[in-house]
Amino acid sequence: MARRETAGLARGMTMPAVLTKTPLIDAGLPGRISTHKSGGRDRWTDPLKEVPVDRIGATWAALDEVLDPELPISLVELGLVYGVELIDEIARVQVTFTSTACPCMEFIREDVKDRLEIEPWIRKVEIIEVWDPPWTTERVTSAGRTKLGRLGVGI
Amino acid sequence: MNEPLEIRDLDGTGMSALRRLILTLADSKRMMGIRYSDWLLGAPSIEAGIAVSAMAQDEWGHARLLYAMLKDVGLDPLEVEHERPGEDYASVGALDEPFDHWAGLVAAMTVVDEAISVALLGFSRGSYEAARTRVPKMLAEEEFHASLAKAWYRRLADSSHKARTLLHDSTECLLPPVLAWLGADDASARAMVVSGVTESGESMTEVLRERLRDLTALVEVNIDRAQPNSGWDEDRARGPGRPDEEAIERVRGDRNRALLVE
Numbered sequence: 001m002a003r004r005e006t007a008g009l010a011r012g013m014t015m016p017a018v019l020t021k022t023p024l025i026d027a028g029l030p031g032r033i034s035t036h037k038s039g040g041r042d043r044w045t046d047p048l049k050e051v052p053v054d055r056i057g058a059t060w061a062a063l064d065e066v067l068d069p070e071l072p073i074s075l076v077e078l079g080l081v082y083g084v085e086l087i088d089e090i091a092r093v094q095v096t097f098t099s100t101a102c103p104c105m106e107f108i109r110e111d112v113k114d115r116l117e118i119e120p121w122i123r124k125v126e127i128i129e130v131w132d133p134p135w136t137t138e139r140v141t142s143a144g145r146t147k148l149g150r151l152g153v154g155i
Numbered sequence: 156m157n158e159p160l161e162i163r164d165l166d167g168t169g170m171s172a173l174r175r176l177i178l179t180l181a182d183s184k185r186m187m188g189i190r191y192s193d194w195l196l197g198a199p200s201i202e203a204g205i206a207v208s209a210m211a212q213d214e215w216g217h218a219r220l221l222y223a224m225l226k227d228v229g230l231d232p233l234e235v236e237h238e239r240p241g242e243d244y245a246s247v248g249a250l251d252e253p254f255d256h257w258a259g260l261v262a263a264m265t266v267v268d269e270a271i272s273v274a275l276l277g278f279s280r281g282s283y284e285a286a287r288t289r290v291p292k293m294l295a296e297e298e299f300h301a302s303l304a305k306a307w308y309r310r311l312a313d314s315s316h317k318a319r320t321l322l323h324d325s326t327e328c329l330l331p332p333v334l335a336w337l338g339a340d341d342a343s344a345r346a347m348v349v350s351g352v353t354e355s356g357e358s359m360t361e362v363l364r365e366r367l368r369d370l371t372a373l374v375e376v377n378i379d380r381a382q383p384n385s386g387w388d389e390d391r392a393r394g395p396g397r398p399d400e401e402a403i404e405r406v407r408g409d410r411n412r413a414l415l416v417e
Contacts, residue, residue, distance in 0.1 A: 099213065099216060100216030100292055100293060101213055101215055101219070102216070131220070131289045131291070131292045132292075
């Protein structure tokens, strides 16, 4: 029987803080950034060396490193990730977009796949596009609001 | 709320009717976007041009989501979007030709875009799950279109005699094909109402009249007297005519066909 784990992020909740990973810090950014298809410069951590006990939490942590292509906060902080499900080594990620004609849709899909597929417990990523409930700025997490506020972006 | 529609339970007639309903909405959205895009460089101000640019983007996003529903009814969305001749478009006839002046576009964003939103609202309240889950986001985005449309409509209605005349004439010209499209009451439309997939043309037309009554009265157009035009073609799901060829070439992406990436 397939091993199924699932978790969504309810409005107002913060991402489960189960992992502490040390970002690679050097003068620039990790080398693999050069292959980041959207051209983004997200600060991705190295993949974990072992499969964690809380794979769902670790998947959320990895997703929280994927920045929105237009705003310097993560997809999780922006409230675009509606749920994560793991079926064996397949990660199903429910993602919405800020608008129905978001020009960055393809970049976001690619970035999510690229980030998750480097982790040892994920062999394949399936992006499930969802529109219900519709995204509004209400879905931005408190952490996301704080970061945007520091940049002078009020929502 | 209606019980969710099971696509597999639809017979041939029901399947065909749902296919047609999706196409009338998707094609109209696509053409609305084209008409907005016609004015990216010709609007009265930079700000207005940017606004229609954003609205064109929205319309195409909505069209994309609607075309994607065609998978459910056995059609290939890519083929539908990029291969069909203009003759096959089930878009509202009010969008067949480009608008000669800004007042024409303001009338279209007020009357036509609103009519499409009313049709989408009926669709979102029905039994088809994809419509229930995708259309609310579209309607939320459309609120901005409606706000801008009303602001421009009032602004023109309150300006020069020429502006009022152009707005009046454009509104009177657009209403008949819009009412024919929204109020269609042929066998296919009735099948969708009976199945609970959408609301009746009559009720949706009343919603549109209610929404626009005070606004069109500003240029002395009595929306309650406006009547649908004749010549509704049940097979084509539209009134007479077809979108202009140049627009269809842009819609299909003919010029850059070799670069199509999906």
